[in-house]
Amino acid sequence: MRAGKDEFARLITDEMGKVLAEAAAEIEKSAVTCEYYASQAAAILGDELVEIDGVDAWVAYEPMGLVLAVMPWNSPFWQAMRFAIPAITAGNGVFLKHSPNVTGCALAIERVFLAAGLPEGVFTTIVVEEPRVPEVTRRLIADDRIAAVTLTGSNRAGAAVGAAAGRAVKKSVLELGGSDAFVVLADADPQAAAAAAAKARFTNAGQSCVCAKRFIVEAPIAEQFTAAFVAATRALTVGDPTDPRTNIGPMARGDLRDTIQRQVDQSLASGATLLTGGRPLPGSGYFFEPTILGNTAPGVVAFDEETFGPVAAVAIAADEADAVRLANTSQYGLGLSVWTAHPEHGIAIARQVTTGAAFINAVVASDARLPFGGTKRSGYGRELAASGLREFVNTRTYWAAR
DSSP: OOTTHHHHHHHHHHHHOOOHHHHHHHHHHHHHHHHHHHHHHHHHHSOEEEEETTEEEEEEEEEOOEEEEEOOSSSTTHHHHHHHHHHHHTTOEEEEEOOGGGHHHHHHHHHHHHHTTOOTTSEEEEOOOGGGHHHHHHHHHHSTTEEEEEEESOHHHHHHHHHHHHHTTOEEEEEOOOOEEEEEOTTSOHHHHHHHHHHHHHGGGGOSTTSEEEEEEEHHHHHHHHHHHHHHHHTOOBSOTTSTTOSBOOBSOHHHHHHHHHHHHHHHHTTOEEEEOOSBOSSSSBOBOOEEEESOOTTSHHHHSOOOSSEEEEEEESSHHHHHHHHHOSSEESEEEEEOSOHHHHHHHHTTSOOSEEEESSOOOOOTTSOBOOEETTEESOBSHHHHHTTTEEEEEEEEEO
């Protein structure tokens, strides 16, 4: 992967528009994950002895078989690799049905596994034209040769895949949408929080499930934070994703940009205020201005829906209890970021909000050493770390009487 980093990063940028530096970082993150599992898998998957008088007993973690993976376009290498690396390390085969707009990346990932020395067929990419994806996916899940399925994508796709897996009585893992809260408490440094907020929202042009989307700020520092957040956002450079000076590239498709425009327009119509941005940019490419909406709350589209693009929703909380209420007022539960001068207090606040991960004074991210996944409509199951390695195994009990 590292030998091909420049080629793969350019392929990501060409197919879905990610800024080239972010695409290269995606390849390196995948390589680091390979190293993690290469060094840790034997210990995680080793037999676990259980002491029982007169019996040799142990728990073994054995492969399930062939796992179908339905993956999205927004991080085309990383999303596929963070599942495939542990699944293959655990002894499974992988059948990858990638998003049709990143077919080049999908085929390149298969070449990577072959170049690494895996036998042909351990990792297989299938290419399916867009109109046939639902039917082909259902048929594959029902096939006896498929042992389990995982999907990273929309709630609509996740519901369909989860239902099909349920009918076939097969294990499934779903990593779905997110509308992460970025909670700024009154004792936080508003300037530092705002600088982090711009990074948290606008990475990958805001096209990530773990991008912070709802910025919930306690009233005493709301004005300072919002002013700094707007200034940091206006300083971002939108343009050619291959230019090292660019911070935000184009969105991946025209329909995605249209959805963002609809969400902005509906939010403004229901009382939100436009603090910066708010419109598509002219010229070729699906560019959209980095946008911040103020005066949002439950009932405003940008607060209630997942905004999969460069749009941030700012809501003011009367106090900490109100901040917790607003953070929990979402159908999603993927990540949470809390900003405060006192980390222990931030942890106490985080424990009151239901999510799969909580970050204190840091931007939500994934790391091979820690489990990743969501709650509520953000899905179920975990990727990465020991949890991800054991998702697609048969946890088998052995009992041998002496």
